Amino acid sequence: MERYVHLDCGICGERLYTDLCEFLQSEGSQPHIEAEVYTSQEPDILANLADVGVTGKGHSFNCSRNCHRNRWLIDAGTGVVDRKGYKYAIACGRAFVRIVDVPKVAVVMTVVMRPVSGSSATLLFSLASGDFMAPIMVEDLHKVSWGEVVMQCRAGHDLKPDTVLKFVQEDGTLLGKDHLDQTIAEIFRFHVSS
Numbered sequence: 376m377e378r379y380v381h382l383d384c385g386i387c388g389e390r391l392y393t394d395l396c397e398f399l400q401s402e403g404s405q406p407h408i409e410a411e412v413y414t415s416q417e418p419d420i421l422a423n424l425a426d427v428g429v430t431g432k433g434h435s436f437n438c439s440r441n442c443h444r445n446r447w448l449i450d451a452g453t454g455v456v457d458r459k460g461y462k463y464a465i466a467c468g469r470a471f472v473r474i475v476d477v478p479k480v481a482v483v484m485t486v487v488m489r490p491v492s493g494s495s496a497t498l499l500f501s502l503a504s505g506d507f508m509a510p511i512m513v514e515d516l517h518k519v520s521w522g523e524v525v526m527q528c529r530a531g532h533d534l535k536p537d538t539v540l541k542f543v544q545e546d547g548t549l550l551g552k553d554h555l556d557q558t559i560a561e562i563f564r565f566h567v568s569s
């Protein structure tokens with residue numbers, strides 16, 4: 376089963392990452408760090424974090440209160456920390472970033488778009504078991520965003536709040552955070568032929 380964690384500032388408790396799933400955890404590379412977490416996923420709100428500016432701008436971050444002001448919690452390329460090929464290396468332990476395990480159930484759905492007429496479409500959701508969930512009608516696939524569909528999908532399927540929904544397209548493309556602002560037409564590369 377996939378592991379999900381929240382990452383919090385060890386001093387003030389501010390949440391730096393919510394429901395992080397794609398990461399690698401290993402022992403700390405320095406004696407004062409208990410563990411290190413590596414991920415390429417951006418923190419919840421990178422713009423809110425304090426930029427410590429160890430080696431110039433944008434490579435070393437603390438929580439927004441800058442609790443660890445003489446050190447930095449999140450390394451995004453200072454050159455000091457080996458990030459093992461990931462974008463971010465996060466210093467963990469009681470005094471640094473706290474790792475909070477989150478019990479989660481992941482449900483993976485394959486989503487298919489079927490144009491109906493004009494600009495409307497139906498989105499079909501199927502589970503690995505072969506079962507279909509209730510389809511969602513989209514009035515105008517050039518206006519409705521994928522994020523709106525995800526919200527409707529959550530509301531319509533009566534899921535437990537800690538259920539993680541994952542959507543993949545038929546070709547295996549995972550629809551992640553980056554797709555939420557895109558329209559259905561953009562995601563499914565749908566062009567109206569004139």
Ligand SMILES: [Zn+2]
Pocket residue numbers: 384385386387388389438439440441442443
């Ligand atoms: Zn803090």
